Amino acid sequence: xxxxxxxxxxxxxxxVNICDAEPLPEARSVLEPQSKPPKTPNVVFIVTDDQDLxxxxxxxxxxxxxxxxxxxxxxQKHYSTVSLCCPSRVSLWxxxxxxxxxxxxxxxxxxxxxxxxxxxxxxxxxxxxxQQAGISTYYxxxxxxxxxxxxxxxxxxxGFTGSEFxxxxxxxxxxxxxxxxxxxxxxxxxxxxxxDLTASKSLAFIDDAAVAKKPFMLTISPIAPHANVVxxxxxxxxxxxxxxxxxxxxxxxxNVKVPRSVSFNAKIPSGANWVSRLxxxxxxxxxxxxxxxxxxxxxxxxxxxxxxxxxxxxEQHGILDNTYIVYTSDNGYHIGQHRMAPGKTCGYxxxxxxxxxxxxxxxxxxxxTDIVSxxxxxxxxxxxxxxxxxxxxxxxxxxxxxxxxxxxxxxxxQEHVNIEFWGTGAPEGTYGFSSLGxxxxxxxxxxxxxxxxxxxxxxxxxxxxxxxxxxxHEVYDMTVCQPFLQDVIRTSILILKxxxxxxxHQMNNLYQASLSTSSSSSAPRILGHPLHAVISRLDxxxxxxxxxxAISCRLPWKTLHPNGKVNSLQDALNPAYDSFYASQPxxxxxxxxxxxxxxxxxxxxxxAYRLGTNDADxx
Numbered sequence: 001x002x003x004x005x006x007x008x009x010x011x012x013x014x015x016v017n018i019c020d021a022e023p024l025p026e027a028r029s030v031l032e033p034q035s036k037p038p039k040t041p042n043v044v045f046i047v048t049d050d051q052d053l054x055x056x057x058x059x060x061x062x063x064x065x066x067x068x069x070x071x072x073x074x075x076q077k078h079y080s081t082v083s084l085c086c087p088s089r090v091s092l093w094x095x096x097x098x099x100x101x102x103x104x105x106x107x108x109x110x111x112x113x114x115x116x117x118x119x120x121x122x123x124x125x126x127x128x129x130x131q132q133a134g135i136s137t138y139y140x141x142x143x144x145x146x147x148x149x150x151x152x153x154x155x156x157x158x159g160f161t162g163s164e165f166x167x168x169x170x171x172x173x174x175x176x177x178x179x180x181x182x183x184x185x186x187x188x189x190x191x192x193x194x195x196d197l198t199a200s201k202s203l204a205f206i207d208d209a210a211v212a213k214k215p216f217m218l219t220i221s222p223i224a225p226h227a228n229v230v231x232x233x234x235x236x237x238x239x240x241x242x243x244x245x246x247x248x249x250x251x252x253x254x255n256v257k258v259p260r261s262v263s264f265n266a267k268i269p270s271g272a273n274w275v276s277r278l279x280x281x282x283x284x285x286x287x288x289x290x291x292x293x294x295x296x297x298x299x300x301x302x303x304x305x306x307x308x309x310x311x312x313x314x315e316q317h318g319i320l321d322n323t324y325i326v327y328t329s330d331n332g333y334h335i336g337q338h339r340m341a342p343g344k345t346c347g348y349x350x351x352x353x354x355x356x357x358x359x360x361x362x363x364x365x366x367x368x369t370d371i372v373s374x375x376x377x378x379x380x381x382x383x384x385x386x387x388x389x390x391x392x393x394x395x396x397x398x399x400x401x402x403x404x405x406x407x408x409x410x411x412x413x414q415e416h417v418n419i420e421f422w423g424t425g426a427p428e429g430t431y432g433f434s435s436l437g438x439x440x441x442x443x444x445x446x447x448x449x450x451x452x453x454x455x456x457x458x459x460x461x462x463x464x465x466x467x468x469x470x471x472x473h474e475v476y477d478m479t480v481c482q483p484f485l486q487d488v489i490r491t492s493i494l495i496l497k498x499x500x501x502x503x504x505h506q507m508n509n510l511y512q513a514s515l516s517t518s519s520s521s522s523a524p525r526i527l528g529h530p531l532h533a534v535i536s537r538l539d540x541x542x543x544x545x546x547x548x549x550a551i552s553c554r555l556p557w558k559t560l561h562p563n564g565k566v567n568s569l570q571d572a573l574n575p576a577y578d579s580f581y582a583s584q585p586x587x588x589x590x591x592x593x594x595x596x597x598x599x600x601x602x603x604x605x606x607x608a609y610r611l612g613t614n615d616a617d618x619x
Contacts, residue, residue, distance in 0.1 A: 050332075067308060086106045137218075139221070371409045374417045476510065
């Protein structure tokens with residue numbers, strides 16, 4: 001009897017501390033002896049369009065698992081810093097946040113290829129830097145929005161040894177694409193499936209690169225599983241329908257449905273701004289969401305097969321073992337979460353946490369890690385692969401890919417991701433605007449989607465904080481309690497059941513509760529601290545990140561604490577800093593704008609902590 005009481009006591013003690021426990025070590029990798037690779041490797045970078053992580057699309061790609069995940073490392077906390085195609089891709093290629101590239105939309109005047117050119121970025125992006133280092137560069141597929149049949153040569157994208165670009169307005173037509181090779185004129189491919197064309201053109205460039213016998217980087221950018229674009233005959237206005245699979249995949253997955261998470265078409269409204277005003281969807285709309293989801297999965301099957309063909313072709317040329325293959329998506333995607341129609345643009349986890357997998361020389365196999373990274377880290381990472389020093393203007397840092405580097409990053413790497421957006425939300429599909437009444441709602445500004453947000457993932461916390469241009473705030477405690485403790489408890493005589501996580505689906509906005517200074521035992525707390533104290537730190541960190549450049553983006557805590565004694569939220573929560581953080585200017589907007597207009601962006605600079613000075617001296 002005494003032993004039973006002891007086991008119960010031990011189990012309950014573990015339970016009390018579960019959410020504050022150190023995280024599990026990464027899943028064990030399988031290391032195989034490898035010969036030392038040649039000094040300079042190759043890189044194949046595959047970037048899909050609008051692919052989700054949280055809707056489970058990777059589970060329907062068995063060849064990706066076989067050739068990439070099982071042969072490499074999966075990064076579970078990799079983020080797109082802008083959940084929209086063009087600004088995300090420009091950040092990816094430049095290593096800079098969207099507020100620094102000033103490319104914040106998919107079309108002029110605030111974004112698209114013309115904005116990329118006008119900002120001088122055609123001479124200041126990864127392909128140019130690689131060529132300057134003697135690396136051959138190839139590209140197949142979608143480059144960025146507003147790169148089309150009328151401006152593909154005004155000017156040509158710089159920095160490519162060879163290229164095959166999809167061109168607008170046909171980029172998103174699965175069976176009617178227009179392609180433009182290097183400096184040649186565009187060619188139409190009516191009736192041919194876009195992903196198959198992408199695959200064949202990519203294999204041809206691998207052949208070219210192998211013959212040239214120079215280190216190379218090949219980017220492959222299929223449009224799947226992006227929505228299909230349609231041009232109504234009479235109006236000429238473009239719209240987005242569900243993706244189109246080819247005939248062989250048209251009937252796959254007949255019974256598959258969107259994962260029914262807690263946030264899927266929830267009974268109670270959630271989110272902020274226009275999201276919080278959405279009505280619950282009816283059965284007809286939900287059936288359509290499921291159909292839309294199945295079409296996405298079907299469209300990805302050709303991408304899955306392409307992965308196998310790329311790996312096989314590299315192996316045929318004898319260069320597979322010396323080639324990094326990196327897989328990701330420009331941004332994530334939601335279908336039904338928070339009652340939203342299919343789309344992206346939000347800061348919620350479905351839209352910003354994206355697939356990221358790396359295989360290659362020295363990369364551990366079948367490893368899964370939770371170290372934090374983002375698309376602004378990719379340009380530094382690719383340069384690092386080739387032994388090229390990072391550029392001082394980078395807002396990101398190279399992502400470690402060796403087992404030792406990943407292990408060290410668990411202690412030393414940053415915990416933050418800066419996420420931002422300007423303009424309007426863009427629901428897709430047949431019922432895209434049904435919840436708001438009509439498409440006129442967008443023109444009236446009801447879907448203004450401008451916000452700044454912060455994703456913070458530490459050893460014992462996982463938080464999301466956002467400030468909208470409407471003045472609304474969101475705070476979600478997304479901390480996941482460690483599942484291994486359930487296994488520990490199962491080994492005892494008793495099996496205890498308990499909630500394994502807090503609010504990973506971002507349904508319980510804690511911001512209103514933070515306005516109370518109640519010390520009641522029932523008042524929500526994070527890391528043992530009152531919400532208002534935690535939020536003052538989050539807001540100050542976001543204030544730095546929303547306007548940061550270079551080192552202040554990489555080391556934002558050092559901007560707040562130049563003495564280097566604060567490097568994490570846990571450090572910053574020392575009560576000695578309460579007054580300092582309470583005195584900081586707050587993140588705010590003076591108006592909701594369609595692009596990055598600095599006069600509307602509110603305070604730009606945070607105070608720096610100076611020990612022993614008055615509040616007024618924190619400047």
